[in-house]
Amino acid sequence: MTAEISLFVNPTAGRGRGARAAQPAARALRDAGYSVRTVLGGDADDALRRAREAVAAGTGALIAVGGDGLVSLALQAVAGTDTPLGVVAAGTGNDFGRALGLPLRDPAEAGRIAADALKNDGIRELDLGRVGDRWFGTVLASGFDSRVNDRGNRMRRPNGRLKYDLAMVAELAAFRPVPYRMTLDDGIEREIEATLIAVGNGPSYGGGMRICADAAMDDGLFDVTVVGDCGRATLLKVFPKVYRGTHLSHPKVTVHRTARIILAAPGLTGYADGEPLGPLPLTAECVAGAVRVLGRCPVPGRAGAALPRQ
Known part of the structure; x- marks a missing residue:
């Protein structure tokens, strides 16, 4: 696992929370011994291109700092690859981060969780939906x-x-x-x-x-x-x-x-x-x-669920 991590940032997420969240998340990753490179884009297409370049170059992980819109872009870059995805939830909805059991308003803790998962084999494989070439x-x-x-x-x-x-x-x-x-x-x-x-x-x-x-x-x-x-x-x-x-x-x-x-x-x-x-x-x-993720745990399975398959 390479020691360089790519922080994929949407500075406008959550009315500026994305930009503010990037610094404590990056600090937590550096404190854990990782080199952190920030990936930004002029627009969504440019941001996705840069994220895909980071994945192709062998980054140790792509960590999305923002909301579900940025996570969606990140999924297009990492799905089907070995590059794990981390999430620092800093948007309005944050449903993907919520599903991973991640803190929604604590970027430093989210950074520590990502670093711990990388160091201690805490990477999990999760499913994705696909419509055409969109994940x-x-x-x-x-x-x-x-x-x-x-x-x-x-x-x-x-x-x-x-x-x-x-x-x-x-x-x-x-x-x-x-x-x-x-x-x-x-x-x-x-x-x-x-x-x-x-x-x-x-x-x-x-x-x-x-x-x-x-x-x-x-x-x-x-x-x-x-x-x-x-x-x-x-x-x-x-x-x-x-x-x-x-x-x-x-x-x-x-x-x-x-x-x-x-x-x-x-x-x-x-x-x-x-x-x-x-x-x-x-x-x-x-x-x-379809995707490898850094998180505390995926959404739990169906033990005890009462709904039948229809």
Whole structure:
């Protein structure tokens, strides 16, 4: 293992938390005996190019300092390689870092965890989702939630999370269930009316909403959460439960487990790790052991889980 580590930094993540988090994380890595090189980019394409160059040059690890958007870029650079990925969570959502059991507001501790994992064989292999040549670590969203993203991305103001709260209110007012066609590993095409369908490699999106609460990141399968045809009143009742994952027991919610899924629906954009993938139809595959990560532990497995595979 080379002693040089690449710190992949988004200085604007979390309204500047990314830039502030880089220094204590780098200090913790240097204190552990590693040489630290910072990787920045002028824009997303440039940042990804530089991250891929660092991986190709044999960096000992690529450590993403930022939010889920930067982690998504980092995954494109390290997936399918031997280079481990570390995360210093410094964004708004931080769902990938949360899934790894990492501290969300302690960059020095996150740096120490990464260094300890490198020194003490604490590297774990986790699954990733793949759509075409794009990799994702947490959740592929489609339906009501992706429409909220679409609307929020079109809004110039206000800034931050308030924009998406207002977008959610507007989408609720215009809400209609979506006619989906969904094909799983069994090859059967299911035609269903649904509020949303979320394809989870990891359990949460949107900063801790546990939409696929029982998803394990090391079992080679997606958890597919289908929120069925329900009215606004039911949706308003169910949606707050997503933060605890207790929505899964609602009669309008079903969960399927599959290694591959084809989703088709008119007028919907798919989002993965909060980033737009493009319009449906989309085909997603769960690739077992696609990334090596530095963390305390992956999302736990399903010991004792009560949900049957459907």
